[in-house]
Amino acid sequence: MSEHTTSREPTTGQPPRRRSPDRPALTKRVSSRRRRLNEDPLVRRVLLYAALVFVALLFVGPLYWLFTSALKEPGDIYQYPPEWVPSSPHVENFTEAWRAAPFANFFVNSLIVTAGGAAIKLINATLTAYAFVFLRFPFKNVIFLVMLGALMVPNNVTLIVNYITVSNLGWINTYLGLIIPSAGSIFGMFLLRQYMMTLPKDIIEAARVDGAGHLRTMWQVVLPMCKPMLVTVGIIAVVDMWNDFIWPLIVTNTVEMRTLPIGLLYLRTTEGYANWGAIMAGTVMVALPMLILFLFAQRHIVRGLTGGAVKG
Amino acid sequence: MASRTASTTTGAPAPRPDPGSTPGSPRTIDRRAQRRRGWRRNRGEYALFLLLLSPNLLIIATFEYWPVIYNAYLSMTRWNMLSGVPQWVGLDNYHTLLNSETFHQVMRNTLAFTGTVVIGSVVLGLALAVLFNQRLHGRGLVRTVAFAPHIVSGAAVATLWLFIFDPNYGLSRVVLNQFGFGSPRWVTDSDWALASLIIVYLWKGVGFVAIVYLAGLQSLPEELYEAAKIDGAGAWTTFRRITLPLLSPVTFFVMVITIIGTFQAYDMIAVLTGGGPGNATTTLSWYIYEQGFQAFDAGRAAASAMILFIILLIVTGLQTKFVQRRVHYQ
Numbered sequence: 001m002s003e004h005t006t007s008r009e010p011t012t013g014q015p016p017r018r019r020s021p022d023r024p025a026l027t028k029r030v031s032s033r034r035r036r037l038n039e040d041p042l043v044r045r046v047l048l049y050a051a052l053v054f055v056a057l058l059f060v061g062p063l064y065w066l067f068t069s070a071l072k073e074p075g076d077i078y079q080y081p082p083e084w085v086p087s088s089p090h091v092e093n094f095t096e097a098w099r100a101a102p103f104a105n106f107f108v109n110s111l112i113v114t115a116g117g118a119a120i121k122l123i124n125a126t127l128t129a130y131a132f133v134f135l136r137f138p139f140k141n142v143i144f145l146v147m148l149g150a151l152m153v154p155n156n157v158t159l160i161v162n163y164i165t166v167s168n169l170g171w172i173n174t175y176l177g178l179i180i181p182s183a184g185s186i187f188g189m190f191l192l193r194q195y196m197m198t199l200p201k202d203i204i205e206a207a208r209v210d211g212a213g214h215l216r217t218m219w220q221v222v223l224p225m226c227k228p229m230l231v232t233v234g235i236i237a238v239v240d241m242w243n244d245f246i247w248p249l250i251v252t253n254t255v256e257m258r259t260l261p262i263g264l265l266y267l268r269t270t271e272g273y274a275n276w277g278a279i280m281a282g283t284v285m286v287a288l289p290m291l292i293l294f295l296f297a298q299r300h301i302v303r304g305l306t307g308g309a310v311k312g
Numbered sequence: 313m314a315s316r317t318a319s320t321t322t323g324a325p326a327p328r329p330d331p332g333s334t335p336g337s338p339r340t341i342d343r344r345a346q347r348r349r350g351w352r353r354n355r356g357e358y359a360l361f362l363l364l365l366s367p368n369l370l371i372i373a374t375f376e377y378w379p380v381i382y383n384a385y386l387s388m389t390r391w392n393m394l395s396g397v398p399q400w401v402g403l404d405n406y407h408t409l410l411n412s413e414t415f416h417q418v419m420r421n422t423l424a425f426t427g428t429v430v431i432g433s434v435v436l437g438l439a440l441a442v443l444f445n446q447r448l449h450g451r452g453l454v455r456t457v458a459f460a461p462h463i464v465s466g467a468a469v470a471t472l473w474l475f476i477f478d479p480n481y482g483l484s485r486v487v488l489n490q491f492g493f494g495s496p497r498w499v500t501d502s503d504w505a506l507a508s509l510i511i512v513y514l515w516k517g518v519g520f521v522a523i524v525y526l527a528g529l530q531s532l533p534e535e536l537y538e539a540a541k542i543d544g545a546g547a548w549t550t551f552r553r554i555t556l557p558l559l560s561p562v563t564f565f566v567m568v569i570t571i572i573g574t575f576q577a578y579d580m581i582a583v584l585t586g587g588g589p590g591n592a593t594t595t596l597s598w599y600i601y602e603q604g605f606q607a608f609d610a611g612r613a614a615a616s617a618m619i620l621f622i623i624l625l626i627v628t629g630l631q632t633k634f635v636q637r638r639v640h641y642q
Contacts, residue, residue, distance in 0.1 A: 066472045082486060124368035127365070135357055137361040152628065156575055158380075159604065161378065161386070163604075165375070165378070181371070245578055250601075283468045283472050294459075
């Protein structure tokens with residue numbers, strides 16, 4: 001994802017580096033036609049920039065609409081044509097959203113579930129990856145593959161049975177029920193294992209020879225070296241837990257236990273289609289934390305998600 | 313990667329039977345004795361391995377593998393999930409589903425939703441990637457903005473679009489009016505509801521697909537493009553004959569994760585349409601939720617989930633097979 005890209009555009013005016021001697025005429029003719037058609041540098045660049053601006057509008061437009069609608073004075077939202085630049089920012093929509101639904105509860109629940117879930121996920125990923133890379137155990141690679149195979153199980157299949165399991169455990173409408181079923185780490189474990197396998201063996205050996213136990217080696221030698229990957233795995237876990245929808249929806253059944261995404265659904269039901277300002281304010285409260293996280297950790301998020309992007 | 317794997321996994325050599333040894337021959341006994349000694353000598357390390365593994369293993373076994381087994385059983389029972397015990401009915405649930413007009417509509421919706429989103433993601437994602445691969449000022453910023461919706465909660469994105477789609481006060485009306493069109497009633501019109509879902513899904517997901525394609529584009533070998541240039545191939549021919557075929561593993565990857573993604577789009581469906589109007593936007597995954605948690609028909613929900621699982625296994629299997637074949641070619 002670096003800024004450096006190799007340009008595939010044929011550069012104008014440059015003669016081909018190597019001209020095949022048997023067909024110089026053909027090369028010449030084609031390249032001159034190419035120059036006329038799509039190599040007029042100005043036309044080409046104008047078109048490309050037009051496309052880029054169009055794409056930018058396509059994605060900025062709705063986001064701009066979201067934030068300005070949330071900050072408009074409650075009545076102004078029903079103007080047509082709309083007020084493109086809000087006269088002055090208003091926070092009434094936020095107070096209204098906060099009044100109409102227990103957003104404080106939603107926030108606390110989301111924070112607990114996200115922090116707890118991501119922490120356990122990260123710990124699980126770390127411990128498992130360390131064991132698979134640095135400890136001996138018969139058939140450990142078979143065990144690894146069996147655990148990795150769980151990536152193939154879509155959550156559509158686990159939904160019903162996990163609900164039954166959690167309800168048998170008495171965890172319906174509890175933080176345990178919200179967190180534990182998604183606290184296992186498969187993809188994170190995989191990413192960390194691959195990363196740990198690239199670490200220089202002799203440093204770890206040296207620590208072991210110096211008499212450090214496995215737990216100390218892990219804590220003081222291996223984990224500091226894994227920092228970039230730990231951050232990636234941790235952030236992806238945070239995004240997953242914060243945005244999760246269907247599991248919190250079925251495992252909680254009182255308004256007080258809902259997380260933010262479900263709370264948003266609840267807000268829309270209480271406000272109906274009448275008060276878009278308040279609903280947009282609620283939407284901002286759900287979306288903004290992840291947008292801010294994305295602003296600061298873009299590199300990690302992109303790496304973690306494009307690495308295999310199947311499941312946390 | 314392969315050599316690294318081999319070098320780090322010396323701890324657990326898969327015991328291949330020696331060609332010359334028969335059970336009970338001195339060598340086999342020797343090996344067994346060795347393993348027994350290994351267990352004794354490495355007891356501490358083995359115990360630590362199990363200790364480190366157990367929390368994750370326990371969660372995965374309980375909440376990933378057990379559900380597959382029990383769901384398969386449930387799919388052959390009738391049960392209301394609230395009281396009593398599951399009653400064995402064999403393949404009745406599958407039989408009922410496959411002969412039900414509602415389920416046929418659900419499958420058509422799933423095909424339309426997933427199919428359109430997959431094609432749209434590939435075409436638009438690739439187009440965006442090609443654009444982002446040009447040397448243009450500000451492309452990094454646009455790339456960031458296009459990727460951002462992907463990490464925002466689907467519920468939030470869908471709620472925003474619900475307002476955009478509002479026929480009276482929404483942004484879509486403003487834009488469409490500029491071009492002389494009126495706004496359709498999007499999510500409440502059964503002719504437009506599925507289209508609304510597709511638009512919102514693509515808006516949220518296409519930036520991510522573009523980044524995946526961009527990484528693919530940037531890893532293509534430079535020499536091929538040099539060669540094509542020397543042969544006088546135009547930009548379109550180069551794209552069609554070189555870029556597209558070389559990107560086909562990426563395309564397959566994109567298709568599989570998009571299919572999986574559309575199967576997880578509960579939040580969008582819940583916010584935008586709730587599966588309606590009528591059953592117009594009830595996809596297979598939404599049907600599972602409805603049957604399980606609104607109709608409390610565990611058997612039918614489990615059977616639908618099994619059908620979804622089988623579809624997904626076939627798709628993933630095809631991808632694996634295809635990618636393997638390509639790797640052999642290269």
